Amino acid sequence: MEILVAIKQVPDTDKVRMDPVTGTMVREGVDTIVNPLDLYAIELAIRLKEQHGGKVTAFTMGPPAADKALKEAIAMGCDAGVLVTDRAFSGSDTWATSYALSRAVAKMGRYDLILAGERATDGDTGQVGPCLAAWLDIPVLTYVGSLESADGGSIVARRLVEEGYQRVRAKMPCLLTVVKEVANPRLPTLRGKKFARQTALAVYGAGDLDADPACLGLKGSPTKVSKIFYPKVTRGGAMVKALDEAGTENAVDELVAFLEARDLIARDVIAREEIAGEGAQR
């Protein structure tokens, strides 16, 4: 089975800034990691390879330093890595990113499955996966929590949706975005790290892709960031201390009064009838 894993390098801290002029993220000077949700996709890919044979190729779009993320994926057990990098891609929104990635996939050749994390922890849109599938015209299954089977040219997956799990069969090739419960990621081994160091990555620039330059980067992006601001994180709410018996009684009194004042207990706030279907039932 030929598996491609779309990954993203993301900042490791909350100290990320955005450039107020271009409205894009400043990634320099911040430690980077593989997007934590992509680790589940990498793990699933490696397990599928272990069961069915084949090859796993991790690919990413990013600055040249994103090679570190690909090396980490290889150290975990992927066989190869493709870095899609070019100044022409900078400032891409999800539309332009997915377009460039789709052209990179076209260049990579035949595949059965594309896996990705449900979203990345920096942009947090979850859009690139479904967008990529649309470009490639292959079925997309998002929020995949487990795979029941992956053979005979199709996969059966369980999608974690609001009401429960949707069981779906899809013909391969197809694209899956996965959530945490799909697999517990392994750590890279020493042997894996050595293999990663020895493995040369393929690097695709804009000129290597059969892509319309007008659809790349900031100018190819339909959405434009017009303003960035830093929200107030604290709410400055009341704080009561419950450090002894009397304090605890008092705290519970005050909390109950607070909830009542906000009408969160007295009425049936749950208003289950208002929510259609059985979705709200526990």
Added chain:
Amino acid sequence: MNEVWTIAEQSGGALKAVSFELLARGRQLADKLGVKLASVVLADSISDEALRELIERGADEVLCVEHPALAGFVCETFAKALVALARERTPQVVLAAATSSGRTLMPHIAVTLHAGLTADCTELDIEEGTGLLLQTRPAIGGNIMATIKTPDHKPQMSTVRPKASRPLDRDACRTGSIERIALDPAFVERRVEVLGLERDVEGFENLEEAQVVVAGGRGLKKAENFKLVRELADALGGAVGASREAVDRGWTSYPHQVGLSGKTISPRLYVCAGVSGAIQHLAGIKTAETIVSINSDPEAGIHKLADFAVVGDLFEILPRLTKRIAERRAGVAEGACK
């Protein structure tokens, strides 16, 4: 003038609450623009009576695409149906819910329509002068807010988190049209087959649609103590959430997990006990209407985000709180006349 659209969601012919929340948002935008508001429904079968509620809650027209193949969500079929309708009627704004289906469908159609799409918007407005949609969303775990617009592409599309706005009250006097549209059978995706929807799965929790969520974290110390959280949730009639630590320790299952690698929720009330408030957790609850934190550490990050913070021992506080709330609700039920 080009309309504003909202994409309604339904299950088994019953509209979901988020459909009406979207209309409240859409109504505001349509009024500012001076255009009609349409609600688009994709369903296998749905009654006029159900659709009528969309009009009573803000829509000027309802466009309902019906076909048996729309019984369960299949992205490609839904996308083709919507793309065809959008190409024909050219709405200027399309809003959908940031749900498992909305967040799958909208990116897919954005590619095909060559449209801009902004995820998880918390505020929507119309820019003076240009009439462009201003879409504000949190990024990087909610540490940054970005206002985004799409100047040169139509439609301008957004997903909006469920529960981030209240539905308009029903107004039986409102009038509007209901139009039923057959699905072109060629749009039915043959490569994907829905095998079923498993409800009431053990360990599953519907956090996204719950009005009240009570969550527990590492401070609960061991699996047995998680029942303290469940009991308070039961008393409040809410759902049970958990921090990543609690899930990783096996105290409860992943569908309960709140935060960046779990679910992002906006309940009316979020109560958490023994949760320290790592930024990844806070990112999942920032849009909750009221946050109550119970943690023995006065410096815990969660207290800063809380509307009401209790510094103390959760093992002392939770049982008392549960008892008091259960008594209140019982008292209210007895006193109420329905």
